[in-house]
Amino acid sequence: MARNVRQSKILELISLNEIETQEDLVSKLRASKFDVTQATISRDIKELGLIKILSNESGRYKYSLAEATSHTSNKYIYLLKESVISIKTVKIVIVLAK
Amino acid sequence: MARNVRQSKILELISLNEIETQEDLVSKLRASKFDVTQATISRDIKELGLIKILSNESGRYKYSLAEATSHTSNKYIYLLKESVISIKTVKIVIVLAK
DNA sequence: GATGAATAGAAATTCAAC
DNA sequence: GTTGAATTTCTATTCATC
Numbered sequence: 513m514a515r516n517v518r519q520s521k522i523l524e525l526i527s528l529n530e531i532e533t534q535e536d537l538v539s540k541l542r543a544s545k546f547d548v549t550q551a552t553i554s555r556d557i558k559e560l561g562l563i564k565i566l567s568n569e570s571g572r573y574k575y576s577l578a579e580a581t582s583h584t585s586n587k588y589i590y591l592l593k594e595s596v597i598s599i600k601t602v603k604i605v606i607v608l609a610k
Numbered sequence: 611m612a613r614n615v616r617q618s619k620i621l622e623l624i625s626l627n628e629i630e631t632q633e634d635l636v637s638k639l640r641a642s643k644f645d646v647t648q649a650t651i652s653r654d655i656k657e658l659g660l661i662k663i664l665s666n667e668s669g670r671y672k673y674s675l676a677e678a679t680s681h682t683s684n685k686y687i688y689l690l691k692e693s694v695i696s697i698k699t700v701k702i703v704i705v706l707a708k
Numbered sequence: 709g710a711t712g713a714a715t716a717g718a719a720a721t722t723c724a725a726c
Numbered sequence: 727g728t729t730g731a732a733t734t735t736c737t738a739t740t741c742a743t744c
Contacts, residue, residue: 515727515729533718534718534719535718535719548729548730549729549730549731550718550720550730551719551720551721551729551731551732552728552729554718554719554720554721555720555721555728557719558664558671558720561663561664563661563662563663564661564662565661565676566656566659566676573738578663578664612710613709613710613711631736631737633735646711646712647712648712648736648737648738649711649712649713649714649737649738649739650710650711651737652737652738653710653711653738653739655737671720
């Protein structure tokens with residue numbers, strides 16, 4: 513399912529990068545061969561429950577994983593299980609467990 | 611300091627209500643006699659490090675206190691100390707400690 | 709430094725198409 | 727059910743003003 517692969521890629525991207533806007537995310541996804549628009553990313557972000565927070569480093573807004581709840585963790589874990597995950601994505605699980 | 615009083619009122623309002631937009635917050639602040647515009651609220655939100663998250667009840671976005679960090683907690687506690695705080699606002703501290 | 713009016717910029721939704 | 731183009735809605739910033 514392409515949508516799940518894309519969403520797990522989004523989790524990876526926001527974990528490893530400072531993503532300031534949805535357009536940033538679109539660019540990075542396109543660089544990874546995901547042909548997608550801002551409208552879809554907006555929906556993905558809502559489904560993943562991602563939040564925009566202030567980055568300590570830059571003082572600017574960036575996307576972040578939501579504060580862990582059973583709902584969001586289950587969603588993340590499901591996506592990671594469903595997709596072919598690189599070692600980078602495994603690191604996300606570690607981040608979640610912090 | 612009017613700004614701090616307003617910001618602690620904001621903490622109270624988002625803790626006790628589902629605030630979906632900055633305009634919502636402006637309305638509620640005006641109802642509480644804070645004469646303020648969206649531009650100022652945008653700045654307050656950034657300074658307080660507030661985030662927009664999905665509400666479990668409504669499935670819609672609402673403003674929320676940030677995940678606790680020493681920085682944000684200190685900021686909240688400072689504001690609560692500085693201002694004349696109602697019993698309602700004391701409840702916010704309890705929420706933060708959860 | 710704090711703020712508002714206006715504007716630019718970003719994000720959510722609509723509406724159609726698939 | 728998923729998506730994109732266009733649009734609406736919402737938010738951040740600019741540029742004055744105090």
